[in-house]
Amino acid sequence: MINSPHTVQGLDTHGNTNTMKDAQITQQLQQWLIAVANNRDKRAFAQLFSWFAPKILRYGVSHLNSSANAQELLQDTMTNVWKKAHYFNADKGAVTTWVYTIMRNASFDMLRKMQTQREEMLSDDIWPLVEAQTAQEGEYTDHLMQKEMKRYLSLLPDAQQQVIKGVYFQHLSQEELATQLGIPVGTVKSRLRLALSKLKQKMGGKL
Amino acid sequence: MITHHPSDELLAAFTQGELTASLSIAVAAHNELCPVCQEKVEKLNAQHAQMLFDTDNETVDEASNDIQEVELSWMSMIDDITDDDSQSLLVPIDIKSVQLSYDKVQLPRALSNVSLKKWSKLGDVSRARLELEEEPIRSSLLDISPGGVVPLHTHKGFELTLLLDGSFEDDMGTYHAGDFIWLDKSHTHSPRTTDGCLCYAVLDDAMEFKEGFSKLFNPIGSFLY
Incomplete structure (x- = not known):
């Protein structure tokens, strides 16, 4: 199923100059990630996985x-690649x-957990993957409601948050x-129904 | 205008995740205010990535006999990961604000998930330690009230001050928000502020006070940084 990292199309020709080869790799990786x-x-994810896995390990x-920690790092990293590719x-x-x-x-977060027994994940605040989302504020008028909403929303599973935000916040x-x-579309509808009923429950009928 | 920046060595160590959390936060908070260092870090990121992921470091032989076996365990990891089809959404960041002696001030994003201990006041300085558990390295927020002076002192170890808001001056110059000031035992200074300021400070050992009344604090120095 998975190609070994070295048989990926176009990467096994040795006559190329480094820059040409680099450009090809860059482009190939990008195609996979966008897919x-x-x-x-x-x-495409499996392709990315087998290209990065030995290097991450x-x-x-x-x-x-x-090597147990290295395996955990691999799993963590590639899970994030899968879930955050759209960013x-x-x-x-x-x-x-x-x-x-x-x-x-x-x-960084794994090392800190090993050294201090503290659980907070600081790395995404220190090295943000995406620019601050403060620009999204102001889409609600009621600030208290906004804060409360965000808190309840963050308690929902990712897939449900996504449809709520898409439909209600991005219109x-x-x-x-x-x-x-x-x-x-059916999946969107059912996720939305589920998410709304959970939100209602959590907000005690305030919605 | 920011005139004091982290050194290139520090920026490189930061990019590679080699600094303690307290110093990483200091560099990140500086970069939130300093596009120049932010750009340097972006370049360093790309360089390290290239170094680590450069295929030319590998020979084809490395894709050796056991690759098939390894790939079997990868297959199950891949299935495991892709079974969950949800994409992650950004949870909006809660930027914290603190009420200081002179104003209410927003904290940097880098501090948004760090817990602060209680504020305690000594002279013109109120201090709240961060709960980072990196002894002997300690980091704190320092609120110096308008007209406040920190008595003349030197440092047994290093002292990093990131000025987050307001301005202060010492015998070496005047500092503004964003300035990243790294001092050690070769420096003796007495910072003072006219309108009040907020600093983020990281030290790895006690301060040593040099004159007058405040010398009395030296024996309890380890409680004071």
């Missing part, structure tokens, strides 16, 4: 001192830089949202 972001393409062994912005830098940031952050139609997420 993951837009189409939840599992095959090597980094993990040298920074976290055990990748090619204008801001290469896929390798983006994955490096995610890996470095996960490794997308259910059809537009379905296209954007690459899921059937």
Whole structure:
């Protein structure tokens, strides 16, 4: 199923200059990541996985001192790649830089947990993956309500948060949202129903 | 105008995740105010990424016999990850504000998930320690009230001060929001502020007071940083 990192198309020719080869790799990685972001393409994800895995493991062994920790770092990093692919912005830098940031952050939090027994994840505040979202504020008029809403929302599963935010905060139609997420409209509807009833429950009928 | 920046060595260590949380927060908070260092860090990020992920470091032989076996365990990890089809959403960041002696001030994003201990006041300075558990390194927020003076002191270890709001001056110059000031035992100073200021300070050992009344604090120095 998975190609070994070295048989990926175009990467095994040795006659190329480094820069040409680099450019090819850069482009290939980007295609895969965009396929993951837009189409939840599992095959493209597997390609990314096998390209990055040996490198992440090597980094993990040298920074976290055990292969068990390195495995955990691999799982953490690639889970984030899968779940956050839609935040990748090619204008801001290469896929390798983006994955490096995610890996470095996960490794920093793991190290801190090992050394201090503290559980907070500080890395995403120190090295934000995405620019501050403060610009989104002002979409509500009632500030108290906004804060409360955000808190309740954050308690929902990611998939449900997503449809709520899409429909109510970004004002997308259910059809537009379905296209954007690459899921059937029926799924959007059912997630929305579920999310709303949970929110109602949590907010004690204030919604 | 920011005139004091982290050194290039510090920026490189920051980018590689090699600094303690307290110093990483200091550099990150500086960068929130300093586009110059922010840009340097972005370049360093790309460089480190390239170094780590550069395929030319590998030989084809590395894709050796056991790769098949390894890939079997990867397969299950891949399935595991992709089974959950949800995409993560950004939880909006709660930027904290603190009420100081002279104003209400927003804290940097880098501090938004760090717990602060209670404020305690000594002279013109109110201090709240951060709960980071990195002894002997300690980090605190310092609220110096308008007209306040920190008695002349030097440092047994290093003292990093990031000025977050307002301004202060000492024998070496005047500092403004964003200034990142790294001092050690070769420096003796007595910071003073006219309109009040907020600093984020990281020290790895006690301050040593140099004159007058405040020398009395030296024996309990380890409680004071």
